Amino acid sequence: MPASAFEKIYKIIRRIPKGKVATYGQIAAMAGYERGARTVGWALNYHSGDDLPWHRVINAGGKSSLPEGRGQLQKALLEIEDIVFDQQDRIDLKKYLWNGIQRK
């Protein structure tokens, strides 16, 4: 039982399959907060655990919003998941964006 909105967000993020990525807005929309993209990021920042594939969460620009420090870590983790970055350190959302939003 989702005691807080975080629970829902965490749950959704955990549903992200390997090799796929999701944007804050997308997750927010799936959680029911289409305009609460910030809340998603805030939840992740507040959360501290390895059970959450936070590295699969990126911004609408297909890039990590984190500082270089965590950004580097995130990039490394994503590369391990078969995700590639372009010269601009951006991810090809057309190929790696999680289509779980369709909940097919």
Next chain:
DNA sequence: CTCCTGACGTCCC
């Protein structure tokens, strides 16, 4: 109760 902040998104200039 009010003000501020935050791993975003989108519009406006």
Next chain:
DNA sequence: CGGGACGCCAGGA
């Protein structure tokens, strides 16, 4: 194309 500002939700002081 780049930068600035507002809006969104939730929590902490």
